[in-house]
Amino acid sequence: MGSRASAPGKTILFGEHAVVYGKPAIALAIDKRATITIRESHKDYTRIKSDDLHLEAILTPETGLKLKKGEIGILNYILKALEFYHDSTPLKIKLEIGIPIGAGLGSSAAVTVATIAALDKYHERKTTLTSIAKRAHRVELEVQGAASPLDTSTSTHGGLIYLDKEKMDQIKGDLKDSLVIGYTRSEDTAKMVKLVKERMKRHPKIMNLIMDTIAHITRKARKTLEINDKERLGELMNINQGLLDAIGVNTQSLSEMIYTSREAGALGSKITGAGGGGSIIAYSPNRTRQILETLTDRGYNAMKADPSTKGVLT
C-alpha cells in the first residue's frame, strides 16, 4: 500500500509582517514543489529519506528519532504531521523537493501540506482543501511557535491568494513569465517577527501607521493585479519595500539584490518573506531572463518563478 502527494512553494508579493498584525497579504504559489511518497514498511521502524537534501532518518516508537544523514530542519514538520495524523505503524517516506530550503519560499509549508495529504490518502481518509490547510497551519504553529496561515493556505490551494485575517480569496492576476527570485539563506522567521514586535513596542504610533500603509498598498495591489496595470504594480512593490526597510527587516545583501534587479529592468522589486536574509522578488514582465542573468553574474542565487495554479495534488 502506498500514497503520494505534492504541494507548491510560495512567494509573498505584498503584506509580509503586516499580516502578523491582522493586515491583508498577497502570496503566489510557485512552480517549485515538494513531493512526499509513503509506503508501508515491513521493518520495525519508519525511514524518512530525501536524496535532494542528503537526508536520512530512522524513527522507532521506543528510541525516537535517529538522524543518519543531514540536518533535522525540515524533518520536524514531517515528524509533527506523523505525530498528529498517523498511528505508529512503520512507513517508508520519501521527500523530493525543488524548493530552496530556508529561503522564505514556503518549503516547510509545502512539505507539511504534502505530508498531511499523503497521510490522508494512505489512510483512505476523506478530506477537503480547507481541512488540509488548517491542519498544516497547526503543524507549522507547533513547530515554529508563530506563523500566519498564509504559507499553508497558498501551498494547499495554489494560485494567487489574498488573505485577510482568516478569510482567503483566490484572486486574478497575470504573473506568468514575470517573476525572478533572488535568494540567500534566511534568518529565522520567528526571530524577524520578534524584531519587528520590539520596534512596534518602541515606536507604536509610527509602526502602526506603517502597518496601515502596507495594508493600504496590499488592497491597492489586489485591484492593480485584477486590471493588470503592470507599471503601477511594480511601483507598489517598491513602496512596500521602502516600508519593509523602515520596519527593520532589510539587509545590505537584500538591498543589493533589489537594486541590481531594478537596474536590470525590474518594474518592482522587494523582499519576499521575513527578510533579514532570505529572498527578494523582482517583477518584470518579459524581462526575466535579463534579471536572472544579471543577478547570477553578480554572484547571487536566483531563479525564475512561474505561478502554479495547482495547490496540493494527490
Ligand code: PMV
Ligand atoms: O519568510 P517566510 O516565507 O516564512 O514568511 C514570513 C512572513 C511573515 O509575515 C513575516 C510571518 C508570517 O507568519 O506571516
